[in-house]
Amino acid sequence: MIKAGIVGGTGYTGVELLRLLVAHKDVELSVITSRSEAGQAVSSLYPNLRGHVDINFSEPDIDSLAKCDVVFFATPNGTAMKMVPQLLEAGAKVIDLAADFRIKDTATWKQWYGMDHACPDILEEAVYGMPELNREAIKQARIIANPGCYPTAVSLGxxxxxxxxxxxxxxxxxxxxxGVSGAGRGASVATLLCEATESVKAYGVDGHRHLPEIRQVLGGVAGHDVGLTFVPHLMPMIRGIEATLYGVLKTDVDDLHQIYAERYKDEPFVDVLPLGSVPETRSVKGSNMCRISVFRPQGGDTVVVSSVIDNLVKGAAGQAVHNMNLMFGLDEKTGISQVALLP
Amino acid sequence: MIKAGIVGGTGYTGVELLRLLVAHKDVELSVITSRSEAGQAVSSLYPNLRGHVDINFSEPDIDSLAKCDVVFFATPNGTAMKMVPQLLEAGAKVIDLAADFRIKDTATWKQWYGMDHACPDILEEAVYGMPELNREAIKQARIIANPGCYPTAVSLGxxxxxxxxxxxxxxxxxxxxxGVSGAGRGASVATLLCEATESVKAYGVDGHRHLPEIRQVLGGVAGHDVGLTFVPHLMPMIRGIEATLYGVLKTDVDDLHQIYAERYKDEPFVDVLPLGSVPETRSVKGSNMCRISVFRPQGGDTVVVSSVIDNLVKGAAGQAVHNMNLMFGLDEKTGISQVALLP
Amino acid sequence: MIKAGIVGGTGYTGVELLRLLVAHKDVELSVITSRSEAGQAVSSLYPNLRGHVDINFSEPDIDSLAKCDVVFFATPNGTAMKMVPQLLEAGAKVIDLAADFRIKDTATWKQWYGMDHACPDILEEAVYGMPELNREAIKQARIIANPGCYPTAVSLGxxxxxxxxxxxxxxxxxxxxxGVSGAGRGASVATLLCEATESVKAYGVDGHRHLPEIRQVLGGVAGHDVGLTFVPHLMPMIRGIEATLYGVLKTDVDDLHQIYAERYKDEPFVDVLPLGSVPETRSVKGSNMCRISVFRPQGGDTVVVSSVIDNLVKGAAGQAVHNMNLMFGLDEKTGISQVALLP
Amino acid sequence: MIKAGIVGGTGYTGVELLRLLVAHKDVELSVITSRSEAGQAVSSLYPNLRGHVDINFSEPDIDSLAKCDVVFFATPNGTAMKMVPQLLEAGAKVIDLAADFRIKDTATWKQWYGMDHACPDILEEAVYGMPELNREAIKQARIIANPGCYPTAVSLGxxxxxxxxxxxxxxxxxxxxxGVSGAGRGASVATLLCEATESVKAYGVDGHRHLPEIRQVLGGVAGHDVGLTFVPHLMPMIRGIEATLYGVLKTDVDDLHQIYAERYKDEPFVDVLPLGSVPETRSVKGSNMCRISVFRPQGGDTVVVSSVIDNLVKGAAGQAVHNMNLMFGLDEKTGISQVALLP
Structure with a gap:
């Protein structure tokens, strides 16, 4: 059994990790830390876990975390980078679900996240945990930067x-x-039900932190910098991301659908839909799947791609477990092949 | 492996059965029938099942169903009672998720459902599939009347x-x-998003079909007829039932909470919450759990009970699988111990 | 023109008052105070008011408020009672939408609200502003206790x-x-969209502050204390209250519907639905109407009443404007006869 | 008083017209027709109108409609074009909220709507009722093609x-x-609450009927054909459209915001938000306002515009009343200056 620890287990990413790990046959949950809830039973905060998790939140403590085989960080940005060096030193593997190890360029990191990076050498070592791009490197990695939710949906598309x-x-x-769960579980007026339901709006138009991350991923694929306008919108629902992607063809293409089907034919968690189908976010609610369709409206020169994920699963906790499976040599689907909850 | 068939697999109860059965380690799905969708791939109707179910809907056909070890009916009321005699004859076990075998008195059945019963002898034999009341009888049964959603939440409370x-x-x-999923997947104005969201209303105040069913269950427990006023309400959400139950104490009681805790201490799917906690329907979304709290406001003579379930799981498909597990001698939690999806 | 002031204009009750008052032909908005937003344009906080309100929030200031003909308090409990004496002294009339003047018994007030009452003599003078009960007294009043939202729906029923x-x-x-707007616009985890949507729960079962208020109203009508169990529930929607009321008949009654129709036939804001209809909260969304149905299921001895209001209108701001209209001798429907927004 | 008739008053556009017209001081509602509901009280179908509308639906009848000063068509596409010639002949003015008179080119009309146009000469005469483009022509018009909901939001942006x-x-x-109300009130599986809430999807990617309409409007403004990729998405809410528009600058611009502010400074129903603000659909819920923001992310060459309307008001019934006001020489804001319902 893999002994797993979670740092910062009280947010939505944390509870989703718990949901997946308690049902994972090769994992034993050892430690869940929360500064604010230390001493409380996990199930008192999350009643869905009653009967499934019987441990308490504890204070973040390097010694007990260092005894884990793998430590997940579901913390605010800037927390993991302070603790990771000691954990790696102690032999634990680390999967960071925050942004600390996602941006390779430390100047860009500082520009968007407003702080100096605490361990640039480990940043350099960290593998960007998108299995569809970096499967082999992930298998060898000690430290994984788990991708952001928007970057996952946009990049795969x-x-x-x-x-x-x-x-x-x-x-x-x-x-x-x-969906609103992307904004986390902190008390705030903007994400109250009365403010966010029955309404839609754009946000972060002038610049969202996932913009440099997506540019880094796509630039890496292209081999050169790409120009991207990224506009996120808040939906009146809990879970799910839909990304509609636009591009102008440089060359004629016979069969776009075939190109997508071929690219992802061996990927267990990317599903290219049949021609003409459009993915709905509910088709992946609670599941680790990304579903994608590609269109060329009226046969013109503009390509439209629709890509959907559950932001808390494929966009966070599920992708993290996928990375863990790869790092520990397990069947990569273990514990993350749930059917989406529909309706 | 238990070979399972589903008759009427296109409604919400049907897709929920599929979600549970495809992940059940002892079940092999053999047949799914649908008159309207025969020939279609199941996953074309329910994209969440892509990659999990690769069979097609077929015409309802007694011969292929008769080869199953167990047949689930997720059909409109009045369908199962016409097919069940032949299936039992052929040696299959049957779990009916509709109302055909729930009401023991055929006159009451006719009064509320508007049709004569097609097989009163089998009705007599049928076991009401509420494990918390009838566990031993269920283990021996050939034919199970799977309880209604409201009757499950109200009776357990x-x-x-x-x-x-x-x-x-x-x-x-x-x-x-x-939640609105209780009304099924049929096209109707009343359950359109624009009619049912952002609104609450009572319905069926003059008499709902689950009223005689609840009276039968509670009357059986009491040993005499009970008087019940039952008012269902439509909530602006997909899944979940909350039942608030009221009663006037006839006698003084020291510790109501203890009575509940004791009654359900060995039940895997009834969770009595700690004193003072109130259950939320989201704490059971997608799970087979019923969570219950009991109160005595201001220490008066009125008892208030709040009982929550997911109407599609504990109130339908999950309870059906629970019954199947009991009928086939499996660990009764097999395949139905999912953690609720929260948030 | 009636010069109106609002103290505490930043909550949902405040913005709803603004929506109604800017369209009221006999009212001129003079002052809106908010300690936290002083200096900000009202329309910067509430973009729906852009083009309708062009004044700024100001610091709460007795002098400028005292120049108003009427001052509405949309403040937390305990604020109005400290300012009202001076305003009455200065000749302003006051309508308090908080609870400060609702509970006549100061001991009961203290028990439920946890503070001593600051002006018991004015409390005695205050008129409970439910026009259907106290129309004539309201016309003469200087100070109105605007009823709570639940007490309005339950009492009228x-x-x-x-x-x-x-x-x-x-x-x-x-x-x-x-609906969740009853909990106000404060940042809190419990009313986040991700916590409150797609779920239903009871709350305050052991005792809610509206319980003594309802008991006071109904006790006043009965001429003696009444016994009431009151269980509020949180709905996954913004606006609306539905109250389902139960009682056992002491005497036989020929025509309950006629009794309701007769009682409210001259009331402009109580609508008794045709026999057999059930009210939906959306039928009053944004309107000052209360719609009511009465049932006697299966002709038994139990009466069931369903009463719906918009908690922010009839349950707060609309009823306040209704009271103002009565106090100033206007047609009582002025400015509050909007058609509900459906769908 | 203007005598108004409505043909097809049972859909969401019809009930929204009723909501606006019953509160319009210069309009008297004469006739509401509905083939399916003839003889029924309007308020029995729409309980929000109880106390506001006391007429019944009648069979569509040219004679009674011809006595109206203005007739609104809130019918399926293809109905108005068969009745309009007789109504114009009789001297009534017509505002068609369906698509019958929107597309000037009859071949394009047939391609997208699948039928021949019944009265091409009247089509030629019809004025596209977007006041921000065609105010003077609208004032003189006998027949108005009321713009589609998407074309309104996209064109104004x-x-x-x-x-x-x-x-x-x-x-x-x-x-x-x-929001889902754009799909109308017909019973259909796709718009059931359980299918459409808590999910987001694109639709009509290969071609939506509003595409040729938008191209016609923008082409008219440009003076030549424009190339447009238009992808609509279904949101889990009732009302509201948000359109995010993208374009690449051909030339450098000093102050985009100023260009927008200037263009719309005299428009009563277009509100250009302050620099940096993003519009939310809820800020126009129930109101006739269009709110717009313009951005140039990171100072690059791509412009992003966000434009929001209430699809049933500015996108349908409100714009229709605006057109009526212009046609009859009224103050154009009469009856359509409601404050949006927020929260």
Whole structure:
């Protein structure tokens, strides 16, 4: 059994990790830390876990975490980078679900996250945990930067186009829509039910922290910088991201659908829908699947891709477990092949 | 492996059965019938099942169903009773998720469902599939009447009070609230999003079909007829039932909470919450759990019970699988111990 | 023109008052105070008011408020009672939408609200602003206690039964359901969209502050203390209260519907639905109407009443404007006869 | 008083027209027709109108409609064009809220709507009822084609850019999001609450009927054909459209915000938000306002515009009343200056 610890287990990413790990046949949950809830039973905060988890939140403590085989960070940005060096030193593997190890360029990191990076050498070592791009590196990694939710949906949607150099990558447009759980469980007026339900709005138009991350991923695939306009929108629902991606073809293409189907045919968690189908976010609610469709409206030169994920699963906790499975040599689908909850 | 068939697999109860059965380690899905969708791939109707179910809907056909070890009916009322005699004859076991075998008195059946019963002898044999009341009989049964959703939530909430003869059972009041999925997947104006969201209403005040069913269950527990006012309400959400139950104590009681805790201490799917906690329907979303709290406001003579279930799981498909597990001698929790999806 | 001031204009009750008052032909908005938002444009906080309100929030200031003809308090409990004496002294009339002047008994007030009352003599003078009960007194009043949202829905539903002494008033049961806006606009985890949508729960079962208020109203109507069990529930929606009320008949009654129709036939804001209809909260969304139905299921001895209001209108700001209209001798429907927004 | 008739008053556009017209001081409602509901009281179908509308639905009848000063069509596409010639002949003015008179080119009409046009000469005469473009023509018109909901939101957002020839109009991208009420009140599985809530999806990617309409409007403004990719999305809410519009600047611009502010400074129903603000659909719920923001992320060459309307008001019934006001020489804001319902 893999002994797992979770740092910061009280947010939505934390409880989702718990939901997946308690049902994972090869994992034993050892430690869940929370500064604010230390001493409380996990199930008193999350009644859905009553009967499944019987441990208490504890104070974050390097010694008990260092005894774990793997430590997940579901903490605010800037927390993991202070604790990771000691944990790696002690032999634990680390999967960070925050942004601390996602941006390779420390100047860009500081620009968007407003702090110096605490351990640039480990940042360099960290593997960006998107199995569809980096499977082999993940298997060897000690430290994983688990991708952001928007970057997961957007990148998986663009990769086949960019790998095949099919579109003008100087003017990519990603119009993304996310459920409110992406904003976390902190008390705030903006995410009250009365403020966020029955309404839709764009946000972060001038610049969202996932923009440099997506640019880094797509730039890596392209082999050069790409130009991207990324506009996230808040949806009146709990879970789910839909990203509609636009690009102008540089070259004629016979069969876009075939290119997508081929690219992802061996991927257990990317599902290219039949021609003409459009994915709904509810088709992946609670599941680790990404479903994708590609269109060329009226046969013109503009490609439209729709990509959906559950932001808390494929966009966070599920992808983290996928990475853990790869790091520990397990069947990569273990514990994350739940059917989406529909309706 | 248990070979399972589903008749009427296109409604919400059907897709929920599929979600549970595809993940059940001892079940192999053999047949799913649907008159309207015959020939279609199941996953084309329910994209959440892509990659999990690769069979097609077929025409309802006694011969192929008769080869199953167990047949689930997720059909409109009145369908199962016409097919069950042949299936039992052929040696299959049957679990009916509709109402055909729930009401023991054929006159009452006809009064509420508007049709004569097609097989009164089998009706007599049928076991009401509420494991918390009838576990041993279920283990021996060939034919199970799977309880209605409201009757499950209401009965489990009242049973400890009535078994112990604590309240005036001539004036029980059950105020129940259900998500819209209880109304099924048929096209209708009343359950359109624009009609049902952001609104609450009572319905069926003059008489709902679950009223005689609840009276039968509670009357059986009491050993005499009970008086019940049952008012269901439509909630602006997909899943979940909350039933608030009222009764006037006939006798003084020291510790109501203890009575509930004791009654259900060995039940895997009834969770009595700690004193003072109130259950939320989301704490059971997608799970087979019923969570219950009991109160005595201001120490008066009125008892208030709140009982929550997921109407599609504990109130339908999950309870059906629970019954199947009992009928086939499996660990009764097999395949139905999912953690609720929260948030 | 009536010069109106609002103290505490940043909550949902405040913005709803603004929505109604800017469209009221006899009212001129003079002052809106908010300690936290002083100096900000009202329309920067509430973009729906852009083009309708062009004044700024100001610091609460007795002098400028004292120049108003009427001052509305949309403040937390305990604020109004400290300022009202001076305002009355200065000749302003006051309508308090908080609870400060609702509970006549100061001991009961202290028990439920946890503070001593600051001006018991004015409390005695205050008129409970339910026009259907106290229309003439309201016309003469200087200070109005605007009723709570639940007390409005529950009282209007019970009044015809209790005035006519038809039911056993020692065991009344009110099962009420409210949208989340009743909890206000403060940042809190419990009312986040991700916590409150797609779920239903009871709350305050052991005792809610509206319980003594309802008991006071119904006790006043009955002429003696009544016994009431009141269980509020949180609904996954913004606006609306549905109260389902239960009572056991003491005497036989020919035509309950006629009793209701007669009682409210001259009331502009109580609508008794045709026999057999059930009210939906959406039928009053944004309107000042209360819609009511009465049932006697299966002709038994139990009466069931369903009463719906918009908690922010009839349950708060609309009823306040209704009171203002009466106090200033206007047509009482002025400015509050909007059609509900449906769908 | 203007005598108004409504043909097809049972859909969401019809009930919204009723909500606005019953409160319009210069309008008297004469006739509401509905083939399916003839003889029924309007208020029995729409309980929010109880006390406001006391007429019954009648069979569609040219004679009684011809006595109206203005007739609104809230019918399925293809109905109005068969009745309009007789009504104009009789001297009534007509406002068609369906698509019958929107597309000037009859071949394009047939391609997208699948039928021949019944009265091409009247089609030629019809004025596209977007006051911000065609105010003077509307004042003189006998027959108005009331714009579609998406075309309203998208066109108002693009007009300042295209009028000033600022962007490459060969590759416009409009990513639009609409509440479910846009799909109407017909019974259908796809718009059931259980299918449409808690989910987001694109639809009509290969071609939506509003595409040729938007192209016609923007092409008219540009003076030449424009290239547009238009992808609508279904939102889990009742009302509201948000359109995020993308374009690449052809020329450098000093102050985009100023261009928008200037363009719409005299428009009563277009509100350009302060720099940096993003519009929410709830800020226009129930109101006739369109709110717009314009951005140039990171100072690059891509412009992003967000435009929100209530699809049933500015996108349908409100714009229709606006057109009526103009046609009859009234103050154009009469009856449509309601404050949006927030929260």
């Amino acid at each position: 663009y990769i086949p186009l960019i790998e095949n150099n099919l579109i003008d990558d100087a003017h990519l447009i990603a119009d993304a829509k996310s | 009242y049973i400890p009070l009535i078994e112990n003869n604590l309240i005036d059972d001539a004036h029980l009041i059950a105020d129940a609230k259900s | 019970y009044i015809p039964l209790i005035e006519n002494n038809l039911i056993d008033d020692a065991h009344l049961i009110a099962d009420a359901k409210s | 693009y007009i300042p850019l295209i009028e000033n020839n600022l962007i490459d109009d060969a590759h416009l991208i409009a990513d639009a999001k609409s």
